[in-house]
Amino acid sequence: MRRIGAAIASLAAFLVLWKVATVIGGYPEFILPAPEQVAAEGANVIGSGVLWTHTATTLLEVVLGFSAGATAAVLTGIALGKSVLVERVLSPYIVAAQAIPILALAPLLHIWFGGGLLARVVICALIVFFPIAIATMVGIRSADPLLDEMLRSLGARPAQRTRLLEIPSALPVIFGGLRVGVTLAVIGAIVAEWTGATVGLGVLINIANQGLFNTSLMFVALATLAAIGLVFYGLVVSVERRLVSR
Amino acid sequence: MSSQTTTAGSVDLRDVGLRFGAPEDGLQALDGLSLDVPAGSFTVIIGPNGCGKSTMLRLVAGLLQPSAGSVTVGDMPPRAGDGRVSLAFQQPRLVPWRSTLDNVAMPLELAGAGTPERRARALEALERVGLAAAAGLRPRELSGGMAQRAALARALIGDPPVLLLDEPFSALDALTRETFDAELQRLWLERRRTVILVTHSVAEAVALADRVVVLTPRPGRVARIVEVDLPRPRSAELLGDPRAAAVATEVREALVAGHAIELRPWAQQEGAA
Numbered sequence: 001m002r003r004i005g006a007a008i009a010s011l012a013a014f015l016v017l018w019k020v021a022t023v024i025g026g027y028p029e030f031i032l033p034a035p036e037q038v039a040a041e042g043a044n045v046i047g048s049g050v051l052w053t054h055t056a057t058t059l060l061e062v063v064l065g066f067s068a069g070a071t072a073a074v075l076t077g078i079a080l081g082k083s084v085l086v087e088r089v090l091s092p093y094i095v096a097a098q099a100i101p102i103l104a105l106a107p108l109l110h111i112w113f114g115g116g117l118l119a120r121v122v123i124c125a126l127i128v129f130f131p132i133a134i135a136t137m138v139g140i141r142s143a144d145p146l147l148d149e150m151l152r153s154l155g156a157r158p159a160q161r162t163r164l165l166e167i168p169s170a171l172p173v174i175f176g177g178l179r180v181g182v183t184l185a186v187i188g189a190i191v192a193e194w195t196g197a198t199v200g201l202g203v204l205i206n207i208a209n210q211g212l213f214n215t216s217l218m219f220v221a222l223a224t225l226a227a228i229g230l231v232f233y234g235l236v237v238s239v240e241r242r243l244v245s246r
Numbered sequence: 247m248s249s250q251t252t253t254a255g256s257v258d259l260r261d262v263g264l265r266f267g268a269p270e271d272g273l274q275a276l277d278g279l280s281l282d283v284p285a286g287s288f289t290v291i292i293g294p295n296g297c298g299k300s301t302m303l304r305l306v307a308g309l310l311q312p313s314a315g316s317v318t319v320g321d322m323p324p325r326a327g328d329g330r331v332s333l334a335f336q337q338p339r340l341v342p343w344r345s346t347l348d349n350v351a352m353p354l355e356l357a358g359a360g361t362p363e364r365r366a367r368a369l370e371a372l373e374r375v376g377l378a379a380a381a382g383l384r385p386r387e388l389s390g391g392m393a394q395r396a397a398l399a400r401a402l403i404g405d406p407p408v409l410l411l412d413e414p415f416s417a418l419d420a421l422t423r424e425t426f427d428a429e430l431q432r433l434w435l436e437r438r439r440t441v442i443l444v445t446h447s448v449a450e451a452v453a454l455a456d457r458v459v460v461l462t463p464r465p466g467r468v469a470r471i472v473e474v475d476l477p478r479p480r481s482a483e484l485l486g487d488p489r490a491a492a493v494a495t496e497v498r499e500a501l502v503a504g505h506a507i508e509l510r511p512w513a514q515q516e517g518a519a
Contacts, residue, residue: 154352
């Protein structure tokens, strides 16, 4: 209850400061709209269903991209963590793919994956992959060697050691990677939309910016993106609380 | 007393050598170690730091393979997890995110036993070591002594013919340690499985062993075997007995003979000062 109260108080303070800034600065709406102008625009696009159309597409990209990217990353991270050979062979490609900015890679991925939802999910998955794979690898290697020897003395096979020791040891670190990854998934979705899409919150931002000079609408889209990030981050944290018991 | 009449619990090390690392600059941990441990006996291994005592136990547990010679348990070389040998370590090595009960049940879980059987037998093992009340606690909620009891229960649960103990009580205070030694003796007298215990303590060796095996400094080899022919159960009072004192003296002499080479430079320095 107190946590919710603190969050409401900080949001209220933020709105007040924002309002004060617009009053003192006297900016035109296309530079810094006032909170009530943004609220009115929000009510408008919610009522017309426009916001939901764009949000639904972005949500789908984030959910699919994050799920696919995180699953692939955890599996790859386990292989990287368990085998030095796998790390030597794969890590140059993984690091190189990460070193190329996703914005530069996105047009190519649109060509390869047909420019539709699949291409946008792939872009999203790719940006999510790196932090989760690396976190998983580091986590797998953090397993206590004394416990590993204990399990080997009991005849545990490599797969049993992974299930009973390495994955549970790695979980806190994997969740660190998932927390980073889930916020990157939102970035991935927007980059994917900017490089080739007709619907989505990234598209809505472009329309508001270039077509309409509607800064209030941009604020609505940005606030929606922030809300998506917060909700998914919160979901990851609540799953983490349930699984990581220490 | 369900003492096993077969030789399933006998342990035989023949000319065992073990080298870590490369042939030219590796570490020779054991060299030409031969030891015959009869089934059902209580053998204590004692020796200076780094003489390869723990390495020897890992060979018998099947965790390491000898570079030379052979190790047999019963009539076959040991393989980790074959159910014939269990090893309790110097540290309890409990998995922190599992309850005490689930830690103790781990050997059965790895062997594929069902949950009801695991729970029943783990509780039974915890009862044997006097820890049934702590079954639901996490390892971090256990004292050092309780954690070590849990580790002992995990080693006992499969009732293997050979139990290896690598200084399991060395982190405990002296009085607790005496209690543990007495309990270990009681557990051994109940079932008479083969026990090989590694220790640094001459008193512990005399209190528990049928035979004390003194190892040389690295590379480890058997320096002397001292038979301990004292009646059981041995109480703390018995250890004040002149016969016990004589055994302790013999063990200590064998240890000092091995140590003498290492200690000589210090003795010379003291003499010069």
